[in-house]
Amino acid sequence: MIPKFFRGTLWTRHSLISHRVRFFSTCVPESDEASFGCYSVILPEEPFVWGVSHIVPRTVPSGIRQPSYARTLAKDKPTLHAIRSGQSRGPYEDDSRIRLGSEEETKLRASSKLARKVREYAGTLVRPGVTTNTIDAAIHEFIVARGAYPSPLLYSGFPRSCCTSVNNVAAHGIPDDRPLQDGDIINIDITVYLDGYHGDTSQTFLVGTVDEPGRELVSMTNAALQAGIDVCEPGRPFNAIGHAIHALVRNTTYSVCNALSGHGIGRVFHQPPWIYHTLNDEPGVMRPGHCFTIEPCIVQGSNPRIWIFPDGWTASTENCARSAQAEHMVLITETGAEVLTL
Template identity: 55%
Template sequence: MAFSASLAHYAFLKTSLHGEVPSSSSSFMGSPLTFSRSSFSGNQSPSKKQLMIFAKKLSGLQEAMRIKRERELGVTKLRRRPPLRRGKVSPRLPVPDHILRPPYVGSDILPEISSQYQIHDSEGITCMRAAGELAARVLNYAGTLVKPSVTTDEIDKAVHQMIIDAGAYPSPLGYGGFPKSVCTSVNECMCHGIPDSRQLQNGDIINIDVTVYLNGYHGDTSKTFLCGEVSDAMKNLVKVTEECLEMGIAVCKDGERFNKIGERISEHAEKYGLGVVERFVGHGVGAVFHSEPIILHHCNDNPGVMVEGQTFTIEPILTMGSTECITWPDNWTALTKDGSPAAQFEHTILITSTGAEILTTS
């Protein structure tokens, strides 16, 4: 489960503008728009009609250059979709008393990020593998429910039931007051979407973020699923985002720098003209839900190296436009500022002497 790194604690985090196209009314390929009297015939001031003709020519040139740039990047124009609207949120679902709860349950205060680096012995690794495997199975099941007309609330109920049937606790439920057992982030929602009564539509994409708390350990994973017939551009966004996760994991091993992850992810995303969201980060995970190390998915100078036995998440979010976000009044739902689609993938990994073991596989 991604979380927003506090700028007070992490001053090196800056708002990204990757992928954001400047307004055509004020710039053209990065240069200011200017004109002089020589742009028109004679020495007299241009008439209103002449200005309109000049503006149309300039607008046409800008549009041609925009199309050329998009073709070079392999960008396909999206069909405009209605903006995401919040539906009705149903009450929290109950959890049987015999199921072990994380320590934050019962308080609506968002826990601070633990400074503890979670490095496990053999017993801890066994527990992390069990939690990761369950989270992966739940996520795969949730993906089978994605189809037009299904509500995200229905997905939440099914996920909740599967988790408690396995004797585990749905980690998001009650975390800082979060009201549901899973995050469901549709289209322009970057992350932390709250399941509600909205029905999925043909052509939607949806990230489902599952975290389970099993025998005192969290397993955390997410995936973006396609709903019905999805546009080629959005399919490409989803594909490249998953590839970015895979490339980030591939560099991990004992002694490797953490910032190598963001370097590799950014390089791949930029090849396709996609932006990497900086605000939301990966994190240490284990007995504690969110801890050090903070995993940045963009190019950075964050110090530190990986240690054998350590567990953390990598969970890049990519967008087709602005990487800036706005947050709904619920203080959770984060949307792209310009309404462009976003996709995310996540795994919990274990650092080994030679590489990384993905724990959230079934």
């Protein structure tokens, strides 16, 4: 599927209506619109193609250990969006704590280290003219060459090995054949499955020469991630992360997407604790051995709502404002917190 792209300022009046998708943008005041900058707006190609069954997944060598969902794909599993937004809740055997100093920790650190290497490699691939499908193919080969499995592949039917979210796409963009354009921003979300443990991280990269509003958005996103990390320590409530990010963003021209959340990670891709990046009353306290992701999605303007493309995965901001996301894995230790994917 090759989406349509439109070069110019933010669309302020348009609608996409069908029997399965309904989208209305909000009229943005001209002063706010101008501050959003100039960039390509991403919309699904017409005529719409529902789902992703037409996309052929990449193959993984049989000798590489695969997660259970890749071996037996259940049709009734929730989408990655549903799980990452906290809409799917288990059942789970535990709260994702690992035994510090054990083989569990060693394996978790190894998967996290590989995820970081893949993220850094992904950044070297980003340049004008390269397609996200080419990036995905290179990332796939990089991961399997190191004896790991690309976790997004076949997760609830997701057809690619990473998520590539460009400009107004907030999350879960499916790599396709559209070339990146000078001035784009792209989030590449990486997860690897190595020796029974997942490592998860992402970053928003600049494509060529990006305008000032785009660069500032990415900078604010990285600052929001760091604000969340800074409050992590044993005994702190999980909701302190959302409160810290809220305090940073509340008096700015940005908003935080509340449809996406961080999550516990380890042997399972997504599990409790759920990490919300806005003000929340989520229960629970950080304890030694907890490992989870923090991954705030920051949006230009005051409308953080999203809508889903007909493919069932790609999540765009409602008014097509740009968004950016950054993600790290955090391990709570006896004395503090350690960022495993840094």
